[in-house]
Amino acid sequence: MKKTIERHQAILEFVRARDASVEELCAALDVSEATIRRDLTVLAKQRRLVRTYGGATAQVGIHEPEASLEERKGAQREQKEAIAQAAAAHVREGATVLLDGGTTCAALARHLATRADLHVVTNNLLAVMALANAPGVRLTLIGGELRSSSMSTLGPIAELTLGRLTIDAAFLGADGVVAQFGLCEASAQQAWLKECIIARAAEVIVLADSTKLGRARQQHWTPLLRDWRLLTSALADEASLAPFRERDEVTVELAGAIGVSAIS
Incomplete structure (x- = not known):
C-alpha cells in the first residue's frame, strides 16, 4: 500500500509542474x-488530477496556501541553521554573493555578519537586519515592491538592478525544489526574479530543508538549466535525494546537525 501511495504522490508532483x-x-x-x-483513473476519481488524451494535467486550483512569515520562521529551524552554517563555508573573503528571500538565507546572513571583506547583494529584508551593522560587509539592497509575506522585494525595479550586477555565488531559497523542474514558487514574480538571479551568478546554491525536496505545491517555476548545488539537511531520506543524485548537473551536499557536510 505504501508503494502505491508513494507512486500516486510522485504522479501528482509531476502533473502539478506540467x-x-x-x-x-x-x-x-x-x-x-x-x-x-x-x-x-484512481486519482481522477479522487479529483486530484484531470485525465487528458494520453496523460493527465493538474486539477485546476490545486495548490497550498502560502505559509506566513511567522510559520516559516518556526519551521525546521534546526535544519535551516545547519544548512546556513554549511552554506557559509562556500563564501570566500572578497566575494560578491547574493542572498535570496526566505528564512534560510536570513540564517546564512547571520553567519556572514563577522566577515571582514564581503559584498552582499540581497532582496531579503531579514538579511539586511542581520548585516546592517556588520563592519566588514558592504551591503546592497535590491529595490522593488515589498512582499510582506516574506519581507523581500521583487518586481521590475529588482530585475533592473540585477541586470547591472554580476555575482560570484547566489544562494537561493524556494517553496519547493524538484529535480526535473527546478524551483517552485507561489508567484510568477518570485519565479522570474530567481531566474534573473541565476542568469547573473557564477555559482548557484539552493538552500532547502528536507521538507522542500520534491515539493511541487505552488503554481510557478524557475527552471535550473545549468550546474547547481543542492544544500539540504542530513535528515533528508534517500528516496527524496535520489532524483537529484541522478542528475549530472546537480551536486548534492548534506548539512549535519553540527555543521558537517557530505558531498556526492
Whole structure:
C-alpha cells in the first residue's frame, strides 16, 4: 500500500509542474503503462488530477496556501541553521554573493555578519537586519515592491538592478525544489526574479530543508538549466535525494546537525 501511495504522490508532483503523458510517467516511475493508467483513473476519481488524451494535467486550483512569515520562521529551524552554517563555508573573503528571500538565507546572513571583506547583494529584508551593522560587509539592497509575506522585494525595479550586477555565488531559497523542474514558487514574480538571479551568478546554491525536496505545491517555476548545488539537511531520506543524485548537473551536499557536510 505504501508503494502505491508513494507512486500516486510522485504522479501528482509531476502533473502539478506540467502536463504529463502516460509514456513520460512510465519512464519516470519505471512501471508499466497499465499501472500508470490505473493510477490516473484512481486519482481522477479522487479529483486530484484531470485525465487528458494520453496523460493527465493538474486539477485546476490545486495548490497550498502560502505559509506566513511567522510559520516559516518556526519551521525546521534546526535544519535551516545547519544548512546556513554549511552554506557559509562556500563564501570566500572578497566575494560578491547574493542572498535570496526566505528564512534560510536570513540564517546564512547571520553567519556572514563577522566577515571582514564581503559584498552582499540581497532582496531579503531579514538579511539586511542581520548585516546592517556588520563592519566588514558592504551591503546592497535590491529595490522593488515589498512582499510582506516574506519581507523581500521583487518586481521590475529588482530585475533592473540585477541586470547591472554580476555575482560570484547566489544562494537561493524556494517553496519547493524538484529535480526535473527546478524551483517552485507561489508567484510568477518570485519565479522570474530567481531566474534573473541565476542568469547573473557564477555559482548557484539552493538552500532547502528536507521538507522542500520534491515539493511541487505552488503554481510557478524557475527552471535550473545549468550546474547547481543542492544544500539540504542530513535528515533528508534517500528516496527524496535520489532524483537529484541522478542528475549530472546537480551536486548534492548534506548539512549535519553540527555543521558537517557530505558531498556526492
